[in-house]
Amino acid sequence: MVSPDHSGHYESSSPMAKPSLRNKASLWISDGILFLGGAFIAILLIWSLWSIASPSPNPTSDFLRPELKPREKEVMPRVINCAEGEAHGANLRCDSPERTFYDSPELNYSIGSPVMDWDEKRRCWLRKNPSFAPGASERILMLTGSQPSACKNPIGDHLLLRFFKNKVDYSRIHGYDIFYNNALLHPNMGSYWAKLPVVRAAMMAHPEAEWIWWVDSDALFTDMEFKLPLERYKDHNLVVHGWAHLINEQHSWTGLNAGVFLIRNCQWSMDFMETWAKMGPQTPEYEKWGSILRSTFADKAFPESDDQTGLAYLIYKEKEKWADRIYLESEYYFEGYWEEIVRTLDNITERYLEIEKKDEKLRRRHAEKVSEQYGAFREEHLGAAGYGLGSWRRPFITHFTGCQPCSGNHNQMYSGESCWDGMTKALNFADNQVLRTYGFMHPHLLDPSVNAVPFDHPA
Protein backbone atom coordinates (compact mmCIF):
# COMPACT_ATOMS: atom_id res chain seq x y z
CA MET A 1 0.00 0.00 0.00
CA VAL A 2 1.47 3.37 -0.96
CA SER A 3 1.09 6.37 1.30
CA PRO A 4 -1.52 8.98 0.45
CA ASP A 5 -0.38 11.38 -2.18
CA HIS A 6 -0.60 14.93 -1.01
CA SER A 7 0.31 16.43 -4.34
CA GLY A 8 -2.97 15.24 -5.75
CA HIS A 9 -5.11 18.08 -4.43
CA TYR A 10 -8.79 17.30 -4.63
CA GLU A 11 -8.15 13.85 -5.88
CA SER A 12 -9.79 10.98 -4.08
CA SER A 13 -11.04 11.80 -0.61
CA SER A 14 -9.56 8.63 0.76
CA PRO A 15 -6.69 8.14 -1.59
CA MET A 16 -6.00 4.50 -1.04
CA ALA A 17 -9.28 3.46 0.45
CA LYS A 18 -10.15 -0.16 0.33
CA PRO A 19 -13.53 -1.20 -0.93
CA SER A 20 -16.02 -1.34 1.89
CA LEU A 21 -18.61 -4.00 2.45
CA ARG A 22 -21.76 -3.04 0.76
CA ASN A 23 -24.22 -5.90 0.53
CA LYS A 24 -27.07 -4.69 2.62
CA ALA A 25 -29.72 -6.46 0.62
CA SER A 26 -32.40 -6.38 3.29
CA LEU A 27 -32.02 -2.64 3.82
CA TRP A 28 -32.26 -2.05 0.08
CA ILE A 29 -35.45 -3.94 -0.17
CA SER A 30 -37.51 -1.85 2.24
CA ASP A 31 -35.98 1.43 1.06
CA GLY A 32 -36.23 0.17 -2.49
CA ILE A 33 -39.97 -0.35 -2.26
CA LEU A 34 -40.44 3.18 -0.92
CA PHE A 35 -38.22 4.56 -3.62
CA LEU A 36 -39.88 2.60 -6.40
CA GLY A 37 -43.28 3.74 -5.14
CA GLY A 38 -42.07 7.32 -5.38
CA ALA A 39 -40.58 6.72 -8.79
CA PHE A 40 -43.83 5.22 -10.03
CA ILE A 41 -45.84 8.22 -8.86
CA ALA A 42 -43.30 10.53 -10.49
CA ILE A 43 -43.63 8.61 -13.76
CA LEU A 44 -47.43 8.80 -13.59
CA LEU A 45 -47.20 12.53 -12.97
CA ILE A 46 -44.78 13.13 -15.81
CA TRP A 47 -46.89 10.91 -18.04
CA SER A 48 -50.08 12.83 -17.29
CA LEU A 49 -48.34 16.20 -17.82
CA TRP A 50 -46.92 14.84 -21.03
CA SER A 51 -50.34 13.81 -22.33
CA ILE A 52 -51.75 17.26 -21.54
CA ALA A 53 -48.85 19.14 -23.05
CA SER A 54 -48.24 17.18 -26.20
CA PRO A 55 -51.28 17.61 -28.53
CA SER A 56 -50.66 18.73 -32.09
CA PRO A 57 -47.78 21.17 -32.12
CA ASN A 58 -48.03 23.59 -35.02
CA PRO A 59 -44.52 23.81 -36.44
CA THR A 60 -45.01 26.71 -38.80
CA SER A 61 -46.61 29.11 -36.34
CA ASP A 62 -43.94 28.41 -33.71
CA PHE A 63 -41.14 28.66 -36.11
CA LEU A 64 -40.76 32.23 -37.31
CA ARG A 65 -42.57 34.16 -34.70
CA PRO A 66 -43.28 37.74 -35.85
CA GLU A 67 -42.84 39.20 -32.34
CA LEU A 68 -39.11 38.37 -32.39
CA LYS A 69 -37.49 41.78 -32.55
CA PRO A 70 -34.33 42.66 -34.45
CA ARG A 71 -31.24 42.38 -32.26
CA GLU A 72 -30.38 46.09 -32.32
CA LYS A 73 -33.54 46.92 -30.43
CA GLU A 74 -32.62 44.54 -27.61
CA VAL A 75 -29.37 46.27 -26.74
CA MET A 76 -31.21 49.52 -25.99
CA PRO A 77 -30.97 50.20 -22.24
CA ARG A 78 -34.18 49.44 -20.42
CA VAL A 79 -35.46 49.98 -16.91
CA ILE A 80 -34.36 46.85 -15.08
CA ASN A 81 -37.03 45.08 -13.11
CA CYS A 82 -35.84 42.10 -11.08
CA ALA A 83 -39.27 40.46 -11.11
CA GLU A 84 -39.38 40.57 -14.88
CA GLY A 85 -37.56 37.32 -15.34
CA GLU A 86 -40.13 35.35 -13.41
CA ALA A 87 -42.20 34.22 -16.33
CA HIS A 88 -39.12 33.40 -18.39
CA GLY A 89 -36.79 32.02 -15.73
CA ALA A 90 -33.93 33.58 -13.82
CA ASN A 91 -32.98 37.14 -14.69
CA LEU A 92 -29.20 37.11 -15.11
CA ARG A 93 -28.98 40.81 -15.89
CA CYS A 94 -30.22 42.19 -12.63
CA ASP A 95 -28.92 42.45 -9.06
CA SER A 96 -31.19 44.12 -6.56
CA PRO A 97 -29.82 47.56 -5.60
CA GLU A 98 -30.97 46.93 -2.02
CA ARG A 99 -28.35 45.81 0.51
CA THR A 100 -27.83 42.11 1.00
CA PHE A 101 -25.25 40.09 2.95
CA TYR A 102 -22.82 40.76 0.11
CA ASP A 103 -22.65 44.43 1.19
CA SER A 104 -21.64 43.66 4.77
CA PRO A 105 -18.05 44.68 5.61
CA GLU A 106 -17.74 41.47 7.68
CA LEU A 107 -18.36 39.24 4.68
CA ASN A 108 -15.74 36.51 4.61
CA TYR A 109 -15.72 33.49 2.30
CA SER A 110 -13.17 31.47 4.28
CA ILE A 111 -13.30 28.49 6.57
CA GLY A 112 -12.50 29.76 10.07
CA SER A 113 -14.83 32.70 9.78
CA PRO A 114 -18.36 31.30 9.89
CA VAL A 115 -21.36 33.25 8.69
CA MET A 116 -24.18 33.77 11.19
CA ASP A 117 -27.91 33.79 10.38
CA TRP A 118 -27.15 32.31 7.00
CA ASP A 119 -30.67 30.94 6.48
CA GLU A 120 -32.20 34.37 6.92
CA LYS A 121 -29.51 36.01 4.77
CA ARG A 122 -30.19 33.58 1.93
CA ARG A 123 -33.94 34.04 2.22
CA CYS A 124 -33.47 37.80 2.16
CA TRP A 125 -31.29 37.62 -0.97
CA LEU A 126 -33.92 35.49 -2.69
CA ARG A 127 -36.68 37.96 -1.75
CA LYS A 128 -34.68 40.75 -3.34
CA ASN A 129 -33.87 38.71 -6.43
CA PRO A 130 -37.22 37.04 -6.94
CA SER A 131 -36.55 35.71 -10.41
CA PHE A 132 -34.43 33.02 -8.68
CA ALA A 133 -37.15 32.01 -6.23
CA PRO A 134 -39.06 29.53 -8.45
CA GLY A 135 -37.36 26.16 -8.06
CA ALA A 136 -34.97 27.43 -5.37
CA SER A 137 -35.85 24.68 -2.92
CA GLU A 138 -34.51 22.01 -5.29
CA ARG A 139 -31.76 23.91 -7.06
CA ILE A 140 -28.41 22.11 -7.20
CA LEU A 141 -24.94 23.44 -7.90
CA MET A 142 -22.38 20.78 -8.76
CA LEU A 143 -18.80 21.35 -7.61
CA THR A 144 -15.62 19.58 -8.58
CA GLY A 145 -12.00 20.47 -9.09
CA SER A 146 -8.38 19.46 -9.29
CA GLN A 147 -4.93 20.66 -8.34
CA PRO A 148 -3.49 23.97 -9.62
CA SER A 149 -0.59 22.39 -11.55
CA ALA A 150 -0.23 20.02 -14.49
CA CYS A 151 -0.65 16.30 -13.86
CA LYS A 152 2.34 14.04 -13.35
CA ASN A 153 0.61 11.14 -15.09
CA PRO A 154 1.18 11.72 -18.86
CA ILE A 155 -2.49 10.98 -19.58
CA GLY A 156 -3.66 12.62 -16.34
CA ASP A 157 -4.86 15.92 -17.76
CA HIS A 158 -6.67 14.11 -20.57
CA LEU A 159 -8.43 11.86 -18.06
CA LEU A 160 -9.37 14.85 -15.89
CA LEU A 161 -10.80 16.55 -18.97
CA ARG A 162 -12.95 13.53 -19.71
CA PHE A 163 -14.08 13.20 -16.09
CA PHE A 164 -15.04 16.87 -16.15
CA LYS A 165 -16.81 16.61 -19.50
CA ASN A 166 -18.90 13.83 -18.01
CA LYS A 167 -20.02 16.09 -15.15
CA VAL A 168 -20.78 18.92 -17.56
CA ASP A 169 -22.88 16.50 -19.64
CA TYR A 170 -24.83 15.31 -16.61
CA SER A 171 -25.36 18.87 -15.37
CA ARG A 172 -26.52 20.14 -18.77
CA ILE A 173 -28.98 17.26 -19.20
CA HIS A 174 -30.53 17.99 -15.79
CA GLY A 175 -30.30 21.76 -15.82
CA TYR A 176 -27.74 22.10 -13.00
CA ASP A 177 -24.99 24.67 -12.79
CA ILE A 178 -21.45 23.42 -12.30
CA PHE A 179 -18.27 24.99 -10.97
CA TYR A 180 -14.79 23.59 -11.51
CA ASN A 181 -12.16 24.90 -9.15
CA ASN A 182 -8.43 24.43 -9.53
CA ALA A 183 -7.09 27.06 -7.17
CA LEU A 184 -6.05 26.16 -3.64
CA LEU A 185 -8.46 28.36 -1.66
CA HIS A 186 -6.73 27.73 1.66
CA PRO A 187 -2.94 27.45 1.32
CA ASN A 188 -2.71 24.85 4.09
CA MET A 189 -5.71 22.76 3.11
CA GLY A 190 -4.38 20.66 0.26
CA SER A 191 -5.17 17.19 -1.01
CA TYR A 192 -8.46 15.75 0.25
CA TRP A 193 -9.00 18.74 2.58
CA ALA A 194 -9.03 21.21 -0.33
CA LYS A 195 -12.70 20.68 -1.15
CA LEU A 196 -13.95 22.08 2.14
CA PRO A 197 -12.97 25.72 1.45
CA VAL A 198 -14.44 25.35 -2.06
CA VAL A 199 -17.78 24.14 -0.74
CA ARG A 200 -17.82 26.93 1.84
CA ALA A 201 -17.08 29.64 -0.75
CA ALA A 202 -19.61 28.19 -3.19
CA MET A 203 -22.35 28.33 -0.55
CA MET A 204 -21.89 32.07 -0.38
CA ALA A 205 -21.41 32.60 -4.10
CA HIS A 206 -24.66 30.69 -4.79
CA PRO A 207 -27.42 31.78 -2.42
CA GLU A 208 -29.86 30.75 -5.16
CA ALA A 209 -28.82 27.07 -4.74
CA GLU A 210 -30.33 24.90 -2.03
CA TRP A 211 -27.83 22.10 -2.44
CA ILE A 212 -24.12 21.96 -3.16
CA TRP A 213 -23.07 18.64 -4.68
CA TRP A 214 -19.39 17.86 -4.38
CA VAL A 215 -18.21 15.19 -6.86
CA ASP A 216 -14.52 14.21 -6.81
CA SER A 217 -12.46 14.58 -9.97
CA ASP A 218 -12.01 10.78 -10.04
CA ALA A 219 -15.75 10.04 -9.96
CA LEU A 220 -18.12 10.02 -12.94
CA PHE A 221 -21.78 9.61 -13.75
CA THR A 222 -22.46 6.23 -15.32
CA ASP A 223 -26.23 6.72 -15.38
CA MET A 224 -26.94 9.99 -17.13
CA GLU A 225 -30.70 9.62 -16.50
CA PHE A 226 -30.88 8.88 -12.79
CA LYS A 227 -31.74 11.84 -10.57
CA LEU A 228 -31.08 12.32 -6.88
CA PRO A 229 -34.22 11.41 -4.89
CA LEU A 230 -34.22 14.81 -3.14
CA GLU A 231 -37.59 14.20 -1.50
CA ARG A 232 -35.96 11.49 0.58
CA TYR A 233 -33.44 13.97 1.96
CA LYS A 234 -35.92 16.68 2.98
CA ASP A 235 -35.16 16.33 6.69
CA HIS A 236 -31.40 16.08 6.24
CA ASN A 237 -28.61 18.51 5.46
CA LEU A 238 -25.79 16.23 4.38
CA VAL A 239 -25.96 13.09 2.26
CA VAL A 240 -23.06 10.66 1.87
CA HIS A 241 -22.72 7.07 0.71
CA GLY A 242 -22.32 5.05 3.87
CA TRP A 243 -23.44 2.40 6.35
CA ALA A 244 -24.20 3.32 9.96
CA HIS A 245 -23.20 -0.03 11.42
CA LEU A 246 -19.79 0.03 9.73
CA ILE A 247 -19.13 3.42 11.31
CA ASN A 248 -20.77 3.01 14.72
CA GLU A 249 -20.14 -0.67 15.41
CA GLN A 250 -17.21 -1.78 13.28
CA HIS A 251 -15.47 1.62 13.52
CA SER A 252 -14.30 1.43 9.94
CA TRP A 253 -13.02 4.53 8.20
CA THR A 254 -14.43 3.14 4.94
CA GLY A 255 -17.93 2.95 6.43
CA LEU A 256 -18.62 6.00 4.29
CA ASN A 257 -17.01 7.76 1.36
CA ALA A 258 -16.41 11.51 1.49
CA GLY A 259 -15.55 11.87 -2.20
CA VAL A 260 -19.15 12.61 -3.19
CA PHE A 261 -21.57 14.47 -0.94
CA LEU A 262 -24.64 16.63 -1.12
CA ILE A 263 -24.79 19.44 1.42
CA ARG A 264 -27.65 21.85 1.99
CA ASN A 265 -26.84 25.53 1.69
CA CYS A 266 -27.89 26.45 5.23
CA GLN A 267 -26.62 27.55 8.66
CA TRP A 268 -26.32 23.97 9.88
CA SER A 269 -23.88 23.28 7.05
CA MET A 270 -21.87 26.43 7.80
CA ASP A 271 -21.47 25.21 11.38
CA PHE A 272 -20.81 21.64 10.36
CA MET A 273 -18.11 22.64 7.87
CA GLU A 274 -16.36 24.65 10.61
CA THR A 275 -16.37 21.70 13.00
CA TRP A 276 -15.26 19.29 10.30
CA ALA A 277 -12.48 21.60 9.08
CA LYS A 278 -11.08 21.90 12.63
CA MET A 279 -9.47 18.49 12.08
CA GLY A 280 -7.55 19.75 9.06
CA PRO A 281 -3.86 20.55 8.43
CA GLN A 282 -4.42 24.33 8.79
CA THR A 283 -5.02 23.95 12.55
CA PRO A 284 -2.59 23.40 15.46
CA GLU A 285 -4.79 20.40 16.38
CA TYR A 286 -3.98 18.47 13.20
CA GLU A 287 -1.58 15.98 14.79
CA LYS A 288 -3.79 15.45 17.79
CA TRP A 289 -6.70 14.65 15.44
CA GLY A 290 -4.53 12.22 13.51
CA SER A 291 -4.00 10.13 16.62
CA ILE A 292 -7.60 10.44 17.85
CA LEU A 293 -8.94 9.30 14.48
CA ARG A 294 -6.51 6.45 14.22
CA SER A 295 -7.27 5.16 17.70
CA THR A 296 -11.03 5.41 17.07
CA PHE A 297 -11.02 3.85 13.60
CA ALA A 298 -8.59 0.97 13.88
CA ASP A 299 -8.47 0.16 10.14
CA LYS A 300 -7.42 3.69 9.19
CA ALA A 301 -4.45 3.16 6.89
CA PHE A 302 -2.31 6.25 7.49
CA PRO A 303 -1.57 8.44 10.52
CA GLU A 304 -2.61 11.88 9.22
CA SER A 305 -6.04 13.22 9.97
CA ASP A 306 -8.19 12.97 6.83
CA ASP A 307 -11.60 14.37 5.92
CA GLN A 308 -13.29 10.99 5.51
CA THR A 309 -12.33 9.57 8.90
CA GLY A 310 -13.10 12.98 10.41
CA LEU A 311 -16.63 12.81 9.03
CA ALA A 312 -17.04 9.25 10.31
CA TYR A 313 -15.85 10.44 13.74
CA LEU A 314 -18.45 13.22 13.91
CA ILE A 315 -21.20 10.77 12.97
CA TYR A 316 -20.05 8.25 15.56
CA LYS A 317 -19.23 10.60 18.45
CA GLU A 318 -21.61 13.51 18.00
CA LYS A 319 -24.84 11.85 17.06
CA GLU A 320 -27.28 14.33 18.62
CA LYS A 321 -25.31 17.28 17.39
CA TRP A 322 -24.76 16.18 13.78
CA ALA A 323 -25.63 12.63 12.83
CA ASP A 324 -29.38 13.11 12.96
CA ARG A 325 -29.13 15.46 10.01
CA ILE A 326 -26.73 13.27 8.04
CA TYR A 327 -28.30 10.78 5.64
CA LEU A 328 -26.20 7.70 5.01
CA GLU A 329 -27.36 6.64 1.57
CA SER A 330 -26.77 2.97 0.89
CA GLU A 331 -29.61 2.00 -1.40
CA TYR A 332 -28.12 2.96 -4.74
CA TYR A 333 -24.66 3.88 -6.02
CA PHE A 334 -24.55 7.42 -4.62
CA GLU A 335 -20.94 6.64 -5.46
CA GLY A 336 -19.66 3.15 -6.05
CA TYR A 337 -16.38 1.33 -6.01
CA TRP A 338 -15.13 1.08 -9.59
CA GLU A 339 -13.67 -2.41 -9.27
CA GLU A 340 -17.04 -3.99 -8.58
CA ILE A 341 -18.74 -1.84 -11.24
CA VAL A 342 -16.53 -1.79 -14.33
CA ARG A 343 -16.79 -5.51 -14.98
CA THR A 344 -20.60 -5.29 -15.11
CA LEU A 345 -20.82 -2.54 -17.74
CA ASP A 346 -20.89 -4.81 -20.82
CA ASN A 347 -23.75 -6.88 -19.45
CA ILE A 348 -25.66 -3.78 -18.43
CA THR A 349 -25.26 -2.42 -21.97
CA GLU A 350 -26.84 -5.65 -23.27
CA ARG A 351 -29.77 -5.48 -20.85
CA TYR A 352 -30.56 -1.90 -21.80
CA LEU A 353 -30.39 -2.75 -25.52
CA GLU A 354 -32.91 -5.54 -24.94
CA ILE A 355 -35.27 -3.09 -23.24
CA GLU A 356 -34.97 -0.68 -26.15
CA LYS A 357 -35.70 -3.40 -28.69
CA LYS A 358 -38.99 -4.07 -26.88
CA ASP A 359 -40.12 -0.47 -26.46
CA GLU A 360 -40.35 1.73 -29.50
CA LYS A 361 -40.78 4.98 -27.61
CA LEU A 362 -37.33 4.57 -26.07
CA ARG A 363 -35.85 4.52 -29.58
CA ARG A 364 -37.55 7.73 -30.65
CA ARG A 365 -35.12 10.48 -31.64
CA HIS A 366 -35.43 13.51 -29.41
CA ALA A 367 -33.81 16.76 -28.35
CA GLU A 368 -31.30 16.49 -25.55
CA LYS A 369 -33.30 19.04 -23.53
CA VAL A 370 -36.13 16.54 -23.03
CA SER A 371 -33.90 13.62 -22.01
CA GLU A 372 -35.43 13.42 -18.52
CA GLN A 373 -38.69 12.33 -20.17
CA TYR A 374 -36.94 9.30 -21.66
CA GLY A 375 -35.36 8.51 -18.31
CA ALA A 376 -38.87 8.34 -16.88
CA PHE A 377 -40.00 6.09 -19.76
CA ARG A 378 -37.07 3.77 -19.20
CA GLU A 379 -37.79 3.58 -15.48
CA GLU A 380 -40.94 1.59 -16.36
CA HIS A 381 -38.65 -1.26 -17.44
CA LEU A 382 -36.18 -1.11 -14.56
CA GLY A 383 -38.45 -2.24 -11.77
CA ALA A 384 -36.74 -5.62 -11.53
CA ALA A 385 -33.22 -4.30 -11.91
CA GLY A 386 -32.66 -3.38 -8.26
CA TYR A 387 -29.93 -1.03 -7.15
CA GLY A 388 -26.29 -1.24 -6.19
CA LEU A 389 -24.18 -4.37 -6.08
CA GLY A 390 -25.59 -7.24 -8.15
CA SER A 391 -28.06 -4.99 -9.96
CA TRP A 392 -28.21 -4.62 -13.74
CA ARG A 393 -29.31 -1.00 -13.43
CA ARG A 394 -26.70 1.46 -14.68
CA PRO A 395 -24.63 2.44 -11.63
CA PHE A 396 -25.27 6.09 -10.82
CA ILE A 397 -21.76 7.27 -9.94
CA THR A 398 -18.58 5.24 -10.39
CA HIS A 399 -15.70 6.34 -8.19
CA PHE A 400 -12.11 5.42 -9.00
CA THR A 401 -11.06 5.26 -5.38
CA GLY A 402 -7.47 4.13 -5.12
CA CYS A 403 -6.62 5.16 -8.71
CA GLN A 404 -5.40 8.73 -9.00
CA PRO A 405 -5.82 9.88 -12.62
CA CYS A 406 -3.69 13.00 -12.18
CA SER A 407 -0.73 11.79 -10.13
CA GLY A 408 -0.83 8.30 -11.68
CA ASN A 409 -0.44 6.74 -8.24
CA HIS A 410 -2.64 3.83 -7.41
CA ASN A 411 -3.28 1.29 -4.72
CA GLN A 412 -0.94 -1.68 -5.07
CA MET A 413 -3.99 -3.97 -4.99
CA TYR A 414 -4.37 -3.40 -8.72
CA SER A 415 -2.32 -2.47 -11.77
CA GLY A 416 -2.23 0.99 -13.29
CA GLU A 417 -3.54 -0.56 -16.51
CA SER A 418 -6.68 -1.79 -14.81
CA CYS A 419 -7.24 1.73 -13.46
CA TRP A 420 -6.82 3.52 -16.79
CA ASP A 421 -8.70 0.89 -18.81
CA GLY A 422 -11.47 0.90 -16.25
CA MET A 423 -11.74 4.66 -16.55
CA THR A 424 -11.85 4.55 -20.34
CA LYS A 425 -14.57 1.92 -20.22
CA ALA A 426 -16.70 3.81 -17.72
CA LEU A 427 -16.19 7.12 -19.54
CA ASN A 428 -17.26 5.60 -22.86
CA PHE A 429 -20.20 3.85 -21.21
CA ALA A 430 -21.38 7.25 -20.00
CA ASP A 431 -20.50 9.02 -23.22
CA ASN A 432 -22.60 6.58 -25.23
CA GLN A 433 -25.66 7.73 -23.30
CA VAL A 434 -24.86 11.33 -24.26
CA LEU A 435 -23.60 10.87 -27.82
CA ARG A 436 -26.61 8.88 -28.94
CA THR A 437 -28.73 12.03 -28.65
CA TYR A 438 -26.26 13.50 -31.14
CA GLY A 439 -26.68 10.49 -33.42
CA PHE A 440 -23.50 8.55 -32.62
CA MET A 441 -22.18 5.83 -30.32
CA HIS A 442 -18.96 3.96 -29.59
CA PRO A 443 -19.23 0.43 -31.02
CA HIS A 444 -17.74 -0.98 -27.82
CA LEU A 445 -16.52 0.45 -24.55
CA LEU A 446 -12.79 0.54 -25.28
CA ASP A 447 -13.16 1.92 -28.81
CA PRO A 448 -12.57 5.67 -29.21
CA SER A 449 -14.23 5.76 -32.64
CA VAL A 450 -17.97 6.19 -33.15
CA ASN A 451 -20.69 4.90 -35.48
CA ALA A 452 -23.94 6.51 -36.49
CA VAL A 453 -26.87 5.20 -34.43
CA PRO A 454 -29.41 3.11 -36.37
CA PHE A 455 -32.33 4.10 -34.14
CA ASP A 456 -35.13 2.01 -35.53
CA HIS A 457 -33.08 -0.69 -37.18
CA PRO A 458 -31.19 -2.39 -34.36
CA ALA A 459 -28.19 -4.27 -35.71
Ligand SMILES: *[C@@H]1O[C@H](CO)[C@@H](O)[C@H](O)[C@H]1NC(C)=O
Ligand atom coordinates in the same frame (compact mmCIF):
# COMPACT_ATOMS: atom_id res chain seq x y z
C1 LIG B 1 -11.42 35.76 6.62
O1 LIG B 1 -11.28 34.90 7.73
C2 LIG B 1 -10.06 34.22 7.76
C3 LIG B 1 -10.14 33.17 8.85
O2 LIG B 1 -10.67 33.69 10.04
C4 LIG B 1 -8.93 35.23 7.95
O3 LIG B 1 -7.68 34.58 8.00
C5 LIG B 1 -8.96 36.20 6.77
O4 LIG B 1 -8.00 37.20 6.94
C6 LIG B 1 -10.34 36.81 6.59
N1 LIG B 1 -10.37 37.50 5.30
C7 LIG B 1 -10.82 38.71 5.15
C8 LIG B 1 -10.84 39.23 3.75
O5 LIG B 1 -11.22 39.38 6.09
Ligand SMILES: *[C@@H]1O[C@H](CO)[C@@H](O)[C@H](O)[C@H]1NC(C)=O
Ligand atom coordinates in the same frame (compact mmCIF):
# COMPACT_ATOMS: atom_id res chain seq x y z
C1 LIG C 1 -22.66 -11.36 -17.88
O1 LIG C 1 -23.69 -12.15 -18.42
C2 LIG C 1 -23.30 -13.49 -18.70
C3 LIG C 1 -24.43 -14.17 -19.47
O2 LIG C 1 -25.65 -13.94 -18.81
C4 LIG C 1 -22.93 -14.19 -17.40
O3 LIG C 1 -22.51 -15.49 -17.64
C5 LIG C 1 -21.80 -13.41 -16.74
O4 LIG C 1 -21.50 -13.97 -15.48
C6 LIG C 1 -22.18 -11.95 -16.56
N1 LIG C 1 -21.02 -11.21 -16.10
C7 LIG C 1 -21.03 -10.45 -15.04
C8 LIG C 1 -19.77 -9.80 -14.67
O5 LIG C 1 -22.04 -10.26 -14.38
Ligand SMILES: [Mn+2]
Ligand atom coordinates in the same frame (compact mmCIF):
# COMPACT_ATOMS: atom_id res chain seq x y z
MN1 LIG D 1 -12.01 10.29 -5.09
